[in-house]
Each structure stands twice: as C-alpha cells, then as structure tokens.
Amino acid sequence: MTPEELTSKIKATFAEKVEELPAVTGIPAFKVKPEHLEEVCTTLVSDPELNFDNLPCLGGIDYPETNEIGVVYCLFSFAKRHHLNLRVIMPRDNPEVISVSKFWVAADWFERETAELFGIKFKDHPDPRPLLLIEEWDEGYPMRRDWEGKDFIRMPETGQEK
Amino acid sequence: MFELEGIFSAVGDFLASFLGAPLLQIVSIIAVAGVVIGFLMVLALFLVWWERKLSADFQVRIGPMRTGPHGVLQTIADALKLLQKEDIVPLTADKKVFFWAPVICFVTCFLAYICMPFGKGLIVRDLNIGILYIVAITTFTVISLLMAGWASNNKYSLLGGMRSAAQIISYEVPLSLSLLGAVMLAQSLSMVTIVQGQGGSFLHWYIWRQPLGFLLYVTAATAEVNRTPFDIPEAEQELVAGYNIEYSGMKFAMFFLAEFINMFTVCAIAATLFLGGWNPPFEFLSFIPSWVWFLGKSLFLVFILMWFRWTYPRLRVDQLMAFAWKFLLPLAFLNIIVTGFLIYLFE
Amino acid sequence: MMVDSPDRPEPLTGDRNLETEEFVVNMGPQHPSTHGVCRLILTMDGEVIKKVVPDIGFLHRSIEKIAENRTYHQFMIYTDRIDYVSSMNANHAWCVAVEKLAGIEVPERAEYLRVIMAELNRIASHLVFLASFAIDLGAVTPFLYAFRERERIVDLFEMTCGQRLTYNYMRIGGVSKDVPKDFVSETKKFCSYLYPRVDEYEAILTENPIFLGRTKGIGLLDLPTAINYSVSGPPLRGSGLKWDIRKDEPYSAYEKFDFDIPTGENGDTWDRYKVRIEEMRQSARIVEQALEGLPEGGIKAKVPARFRPPQGEAFARIEAPRGEMAYFIVSDGSTKPYRVKIRTASFCNLQALPVMARGWKIADIVAIFGSLDIILPEVDR
Numbered sequence: 001m002t003p004e005e006l007t008s009k010i011k012a013t014f015a016e017k018v019e020e021l022p023a024v025t026g027i028p029a030f031k032v033k034p035e036h037l038e039e040v041c042t043t044l045v046s047d048p049e050l051n052f053d054n055l056p057c058l059g060g061i062d063y064p065e066t067n068e069i070g071v072v073y074c075l076f077s078f079a080k081r082h083h084l085n086l087r088v089i090m091p092r093d094n095p096e097v098i099s100v101s102k103f104w105v106a107a108d109w110f111e112r113e114t115a116e117l118f119g120i121k122f123k124d125h126p127d128p129r130p131l132l133l134i135e136e137w138d139e140g141y142p143m144r145r146d147w148e149g150k151d152f153i154r155m156p157e158t159g160q161e162k
Numbered sequence: 163m164f165e166l167e168g169i170f171s172a173v174g175d176f177l178a179s180f181l182g183a184p185l186l187q188i189v190s191i192i193a194v195a196g197v198v199i200g201f202l203m204v205l206a207l208f209l210v211w212w213e214r215k216l217s218a219d220f221q222v223r224i225g226p227m228r229t230g231p232h233g234v235l236q237t238i239a240d241a242l243k244l245l246q247k248e249d250i251v252p253l254t255a256d257k258k259v260f261f262w263a264p265v266i267c268f269v270t271c272f273l274a275y276i277c278m279p280f281g282k283g284l285i286v287r288d289l290n291i292g293i294l295y296i297v298a299i300t301t302f303t304v305i306s307l308l309m310a311g312w313a314s315n316n317k318y319s320l321l322g323g324m325r326s327a328a329q330i331i332s333y334e335v336p337l338s339l340s341l342l343g344a345v346m347l348a349q350s351l352s353m354v355t356i357v358q359g360q361g362g363s364f365l366h367w368y369i370w371r372q373p374l375g376f377l378l379y380v381t382a383a384t385a386e387v388n389r390t391p392f393d394i395p396e397a398e399q400e401l402v403a404g405y406n407i408e409y410s411g412m413k414f415a416m417f418f419l420a421e422f423i424n425m426f427t428v429c430a431i432a433a434t435l436f437l438g439g440w441n442p443p444f445e446f447l448s449f450i451p452s453w454v455w456f457l458g459k460s461l462f463l464v465f466i467l468m469w470f471r472w473t474y475p476r477l478r479v480d481q482l483m484a485f486a487w488k489f490l491l492p493l494a495f496l497n498i499i500v501t502g503f504l505i506y507l508f509e
Numbered sequence: 510m511m512v513d514s515p516d517r518p519e520p521l522t523g524d525r526n527l528e529t530e531e532f533v534v535n536m537g538p539q540h541p542s543t544h545g546v547c548r549l550i551l552t553m554d555g556e557v558i559k560k561v562v563p564d565i566g567f568l569h570r571s572i573e574k575i576a577e578n579r580t581y582h583q584f585m586i587y588t589d590r591i592d593y594v595s596s597m598n599a600n601h602a603w604c605v606a607v608e609k610l611a612g613i614e615v616p617e618r619a620e621y622l623r624v625i626m627a628e629l630n631r632i633a634s635h636l637v638f639l640a641s642f643a644i645d646l647g648a649v650t651p652f653l654y655a656f657r658e659r660e661r662i663v664d665l666f667e668m669t670c671g672q673r674l675t676y677n678y679m680r681i682g683g684v685s686k687d688v689p690k691d692f693v694s695e696t697k698k699f700c701s702y703l704y705p706r707v708d709e710y711e712a713i714l715t716e717n718p719i720f721l722g723r724t725k726g727i728g729l730l731d732l733p734t735a736i737n738y739s740v741s742g743p744p745l746r747g748s749g750l751k752w753d754i755r756k757d758e759p760y761s762a763y764e765k766f767d768f769d770i771p772t773g774e775n776g777d778t779w780d781r782y783k784v785r786i787e788e789m790r791q792s793a794r795i796v797e798q799a800l801e802g803l804p805e806g807g808i809k810a811k812v813p814a815r816f817r818p819p820q821g822e823a824f825a826r827i828e829a830p831r832g833e834m835a836y837f838i839v840s841d842g843s844t845k846p847y848r849v850k851i852r853t854a855s856f857c858n859l860q861a862l863p864v865m866a867r868g869w870k871i872a873d874i875v876a877i878f879g880s881l882d883i884i885l886p887e888v889d890r
Contacts, residue, residue, distance in 0.1 A: 106739030476647025
C-alpha cells in the first residue's frame with residue numbers, strides 16, 4: 001500500500017482511536033492512546049490488508065517540557081511492504097502501557113531496554129528483568145532528558161557563543 | 163657405527179665388568195628407563211615445536227622464531243615458564259584425585275614404550291603379548307582424564323571428562339580390532355615378531371595386505387589421542403579446555419606433554435604393525451640405521467595427524483559415537499573376517 | 510564458572526542412579542566462542558540444551574544518550590564504535606538518516622564511493638564471520654586465510670582514510686576525502702583476487718562432510734518466526750525470504766547496480782553460512798560495477814559546520830552486513846539530535862537464539878551462535 005492509502009485506511013479503520021501526526025520521512029505516523037494500543041495492534045496484525053508482521057524498531061522518547069513520555073513503534077509489513085509509525089504518549093509520572101510482545105516477539109528485548117532506560121512500565125511483559133544496565137543500578141532512568149548522572153556532563157549547544 | 167644396539171651393549175659390558183649380577187640388574191633397569199624417558203621428553207618437546215611450526219606453515223604464518231634458530235628452543239622456554247607457574251588447586255576440587263590425575267596420565271604414557279621396538283634389538287622387553295600390553299596400557303589415559311574432569315569440580319571439565327571416557331572407550335573397540343588383522347598375519351602378539359614378519363622389501367609391509375585395517379587404525383587412533391576432528395573432550399570452542407580447564411603450571415604441562423607422547427605412541431604402533439617398523443623399504447638401504455627408519459615412519463604418521471588437525475572442523479559428540487559404532491566397528495569386523503578367510507585360503 | 514551452589518552434590522545412591530539431573534552451565538562472559546562479552550546461561554540435560562537465556566549489557570555505553578549530547582557531525586565517530594567490524598556501514602546508516610532528515614542531496618561521486626566502501630566493508634565483515642565460524646566448528650586454519658584477505662581490504666581503507674578499524678570516513682552530505690590515485694586499480698585487482706579465494710573457502714569448508722554434518726539441518730529458523738523476531742540480514746535470507754534493503758528500498762546508489770540476493774531454503778546454519786559466502790561474490794560484483802561507473806565531480810554537499818536540520822523526525826534503514834541497521838532521529842532544530850534510537854541487527858538476531866538453540870547439543874549452540882554473526886557492541890550499544 002502506498003503511504004496515502006495506508007493513512008486513509010488506518011483513519012477509516014480506527015476512527016477516533018488514532019490521531020494523525022506529521023509523517024516521518026514519508027512514513028505515516030499516528031498517535032494512539034495507551035488504552036487503545038492493544039486493540040489497534042490486534043487489528044494491525046490480523047487485518048489482511050494491513051498485515052503488519054514485523055517490528056523493526058521500538059524505542060522510548062521523553063518530553064520533559066510537556067511532562068509527557070512516549071513509546072515509538074516502527075512497524076513494517078513484509079507481506080504488503082509498507083511502513084507505519086505508531087506512538088503512545090503518556091504522562092511522565094507513572095507511565096504504563098501494554099506490552100506488544102504478544103504481537104511481535106521482537107518487542108520483548110526492546111521493551112525491556114525501554115523500561116529500564118526510560119522508566120516506562122510494560123504491562124503483561126513476559127520477562128520484565130533489566131536488560132542492559134548492571135544489576136545494582138540505582139541512578140534512575142538514564143535516557144530521560146533531565147537525567148543527571150555522576151559523570152554525565154551536558155555539552156553546551158555549539159554555535160550559541162556567536 | 164650408527165646402530166645404537168652396539169653402543170648399548172658396550173655400555174652394558176662395561177657396567178658388567180665391575181658390577182655384580184643383582185646390582186647390574188637394578189642399574190641397567192634405571193639406565194634404560196632413564197634413556198627411554200629422556201628420549202621421549204625430548205621427542206615431546208620437539209613435537210610441540212613441530213606442531214607449532216607446521217600449523218604456522220598451513221596458516222601462512224612463520225610461527226615461533228625468537229627463541230633459538232627458528233624457535234627450536236620455544237617449547238623448552240614454555241616448559242620452564244610452566245614450571246615456575248603457581249600451582250592452583252580449586253577450592254572445591256577433590257584434592258587427591260586432582261593431584262593424581264596428571265601423574266597417572268604422565269606415567270602411563272611412558273609405559274607403552276616397554277615393548278616398543280625402536281630398532282633392531284632396541285627394545286626394552288620383548289613381551290610375547292606385546293601389542294596386547296600396549297593396547298591395554300594406553301587405555302589408562304581415560305582414567306586420568308576422567309579423574310581430572312571429575313576432580314576439578316567444574317562443569318566444563320566434567321563434560322570434558324565424560325566425553326573423553328565415552329570417546330576413548332568407544333574407539334578402543336575398533337582400534338583393537340583393526341590391529342587384529344596384522345596380528346593374524348604375523349601369527350604373533352610380539353612386536354619384534356611382527357616387525358620381523360615384514361622384513362625384506364616394502365612390499366612385505368602389512369599395509370598392503372591390511373589397507374583397510376591401516377585406515378581404520380589411523381582413524382580410531384586419531385580419536386584415541388583426542389586430536390581434531392575428534393578432539394571433543396577438550397573442544398576449545400565448546401568446553402573452553404575440557405578436562406584440563408582447572409589445571410595450571412606443571413600439572414597442565416604433564417597433560418600437555420602426555421598428549422604429544424600419546425600421539426607418538428599410536429603412530430609408532432601404526433608404523434610397527436603396518437609400515438614395517440624399523441625395516442628399511444629396500445634391502446640396499448639397510449646401511450641406514452634401523453632406528454632412523456622407525457623414527458621416520460612414526461614421525462611421518464605424526465605429520466599426517468597434525469595435518470588432519472589443521473585442516474578439519476570438529477565432529478559433534480553424537481556424530482562421533484555414531485561414526486565409531488555404526489561405521490568403524492562393522493568395517494573392523496569385516497576386515498577381520500576377510501583377513502581370516504584369505505589366510506585360510508592361501509596358507 | 511559454577512552458577513549454582515559450589516557444594517559438592519550428595520553422592521548418588523539407590524534409585525537416583527537412573528535419574529538425570531538438569532544442570533546450569535554459565536557460558537561466558539569470558540568464553541572463546543561468545544564472540545565478545547556475552548553470557549549465555551544454558552540449562553542442560555547432559556549434552557542437550559533445554560534452555561538458553563542470553564545475558565547482555567556488558568558493553569553498554571549508552572551511545573543513544575551520547576548522541577543527544579553531541580552534534581550531528583560529532584556523532585559520526587560513535588557510529589564507528591557501534592559495529593567496529595563494519596564501521597563503514599554504520600557510518601553510512603547515520604549519513605542516510607541525517608540526510609533524509611535534512612533533505613540533503615549527496616553528489617553522485619560521493620554516493621558511489623560510499624557504495625564501494627560499504628561493499629568492501631561487507632566483504633571484510635563476512636570474512637571475519639567466515640573466520641570465526643570456522644573456528645567455532647574447530648577448524649582453525651580458515652581463520653588465518655580469511656584474515657589474510659581482510660588485510661587487503663583494510664589496506665585499501667587505510668589508503669583512503671588512514672584508518673584500519675574505525676574509519677570515520679563518511680560525512681553528512683558526502684565523504685571526507687576522495688580516494689587516492691591508484692585506489693581504483695588496486696581495488697579492481699583485489700576483486701579479481703577475491704573470487705578464486707572464495708572458491709577456495711568453499712572447497713575447504715562447503716564440501717567438507719564434517720562441516721556439512723555440523724551445519725546442515727542445525728539450528729532451524731523458520732520464516733514466520735524469523736519475521737516475528739525481527740531477524741534480518743543473512744539469517745532472514747537464509748530462512749528463505751528474498752529481501753534485501755539495498756534492492757527493495759534502495760538507498761545511496763544501489764538501484765544503479767546489478768546484483769543478486771542469495772537466499773537459503775531451510776533456514777539452518779548452513780544456509781546462513783552459504784548466504785554470506787554468496788554475498789561476498791555479489792558485493793565484489795557491486796564494487797566492480799561502481800568502480801567502472803565511478804563518476805567525476807564533487808564528493809561532499811555543502812553542510813555547515815553548525816548544522817541544524819529542520820525540526821522533524823526521520824527513520825532510515827540500511828542493509829548492514831549483519832542485517833538491518835536503522836536510525837530513528839528526532840530533531841528539535843538544534844545542532845544536537847533530540848533523540849536517536851539505534852536499531853541494530855545483532856540485537857534482534859541474538860534474541861532469536863533461544864528458539865534456534867533449544868534441543869540441540871552444546872556443540873551446536875556454538876555453531877548456531879556463530880552463524881548469527883553477532884557483534885556484541887552492536888547488541889549492547
């Protein structure tokens with residue numbers, strides 16, 4: 001499906017459950033509320049026209065200014081050869097979203113990584129142990145924008161001295 | 163003048179001239195043991211160096227070059243280094259078994275040379291059950307490997323020990339059976355008789371009458387001494403070092419040197435039983451001392467084993483077992499039956 | 510190396526003689542065949558593997574966090590360190606993503622040079638795979654042969670950018686410098702030298718019965734599982750999918766070159782090996798074509814030193830030797846990226862290891878792990 005067809009198809013299928021975002025370099029992007037994610041993903045996988053069988057990438061994103069935190073899902077369909085960019089935006093205080101590893105097993109490690117680096121809780125995750133950080137890590141969630149670590153020095157914005 | 167037999171008998175006569183008979187017995191036993199062990203130690207050091215040089219050749223490298231000309235002293239330097247190393251015993255190891263495993267391994271690998279015909283008249287004791295004795299004594303290695311694997315209390319070494327036990331016991335069967343053909347031809351278990359049976363030209367060597375037996379023996383022997391493609395007990399990529407993973411210093415060196423001496427042992431047996439032992443290939447070449455022929459043939463087979471090692475990947479443990487029981491063993495039986503039938507037919 | 514209690518177990522008595530007991534073996538982080546610092550916790554019944562749990566993160570440097578703290582230009586050297594065996598490709602992925610984000614037109618000569626470098630690096634990377642895979646199976650000698658060939662590629666890179674491992678050759682909008690005078694002839698010489706060498710490896714490994722016995726039918730990965738696990742690159746093609754981003758979503762100048770996508774049939778260890786061997790030939794073909802058609806012209810688009818891409822997001826992926834390497838960049842219009850998510854092939858491929866290894870022997874897990882061609886810095890980032 002071309003990106004335009006995909007956009008209209010998704011708008012038609014999910015109606016008010018999704019909210020269109022500016023496209024990511026040609027890839028249609030949509031915002032989904034956390035409570036709708038499971039339903040949307042079920043349709044995305046099972047609908048024969050959409051058929052998103054592959055999850056190439058999943059990552060967190062932090063917006064401290066608006067006190068929001070999100071998860072970005074990059075989806076792809078080998079059967080239909082189209083991309084989709086989904087994201088879930090949650091309040092930053094206690095972010096919680098359903099785990100999509102039952103749809104794409106690849107999400108398992110991506111979610112473990114995102115959980116420990118961003119502090120996002122993935123409900124019903126099959127194996128919610130930390131993945132990358134050391135076991136005794138207690139310095140918070142390092143990938144959040146406002147994280148302050150012992151040895152972490154924020155570089156000044158170059159070009160501002162001028 | 164290069165025949166060592168004369169030198170040894172001269173030394174013996176010299177000793178006999180001033181020593182009494184009982185004392186002479188003891189002194190000569192010690193002297194012979196010293197000579198054999200000394201020779202084997204030097205040989206093992208040489209083999210280690212040779213293997214490194216050969217592997218370097220196969221791999222477009224030059225290998226050790228720094229210690230002595232072309233690195234000939236490299237293994238001596240390595241052995242000296244290992245001697246100085248701390249002897250680490252794991253806390254949870256079975257201390258006694260841990261200590262005795264390399265000792266047994268090291269001692270038994272020398273015992274086979276009691277009835278190994280190095281040259282014409284150069285044999286410590288010509289036992290009338292020579293080959294049986296050798297096959298029996300070389301099997302002792304498995305006990306030491308199993309002891310080492312168990313005593314280290316390490317899962318990798320335990321796996322290695324178990325693997326070596328399974329492997330050596332399995333390959334012992336086709337190995338012994340493949341030797342039987344040559345024994346049947348010589349009508350004797352004595353090593354000297356077997357060698358004498360192959361005198362004359364190289365056409366009398368048993369390899370021509372026992373080609374299958376020879377191939378079976380070399381294959382089984384490669385497994386018997388844990389060389390690639392059958393080196394699963396110490397498979398580096400799987401078990402890190404297998405049974406000797408916890409060994410360090412001199413104990414490790416003992417395992418290491420024993421491995422090379424064992425390799426020479428199986429090659430010497432093959433040279434004796436199939437390649438005519440110390441017999442020269444042609445009568446007119448008999449001016450070359452017999453021990454040179456023996457060494458040359460054995461080292462040639464050692465070279466073949468080394469060649470295997472640097473060419474082949476490794477088999478998996480179940481493939482290895484299947485190969486021994488489903489392929490080598492039936493062929494070994496077939497070899498014996500055909501040999502027996504042909505002997506009956508022609509004699 | 511003991512994972513459970515170091516105490517000696519009770520001696521076996523009575524009926525327990527016939528019982529087998531599962532035990533846990535800790536493979537790594539320091540182990541000859543984990544290709545870096547990866548720890549595999551194996552639950553085994555004798556030699557048979559019941560369960561594999563990979564434990565990663567020993568090399569985690571939080572490169573994604575560093576990216577937020579560096580300018581787009583500065584981050585280039587960090588991409589080298591994500592995958593040091595094929596850093597040209599890692600460079601390339603970053604360039605493609607940033608250029609997509611900012612809409613930069615790259616001169617054609619630069620695109621050709623990138624393709625040449627990326628493909629040479631792919632050959633070098635597959636040679637390293639071949640070397641370590643052969644060692645994993647116990648054949649030591651091919652290691653040295655493969656490294657001898659890789660040495661020539663590394664020499665070519667050194668000739669071009671002065672580096673032998675972390676090249677840092679590409680730049681946003683082009684490449685850092687043009688190739689030297691005799692690079693083209695030397696690379697042509699190398700390509701014609703490579704084909705017979707690859708045949709030689711096939712002779713020493715592909716037709717070896719022991720090698721076949723160790724790889725054929727081992728570590729099966731069927732296609733739906735591979736896709737669901739986001740497995741990419743040679744393991745995915747080994748499972749039978751004709752999918753290559755260079756062909757299906759062409760970036761750089763790949764649509765101008767003629768090459769085949771090798772695929773396997775069964776998704777076993779042998780297929781993954783064979784795909785890589787064939788890819789070396791195809792890469793050499795691409796390099797030859799690119800050298801033949803290398804256009805004249807500039808090598809770098811004008812990109813300011815204080816480069817500020819427009820606000821927005823970009824997702825770009827390329828076909829790295831180990832599989833799909835993707836960057837998801839969020840820009841807030843400053844000189845530094847707001848968020849960079851790096852998707853690496855090894856991370857997803859390693860995740861599929863437990864499915865592939867279950868039920869095989871400990872010797873097989875080494876072969877399966879080797880056939881995935883994991884680079885640990887890429888897993889941990």
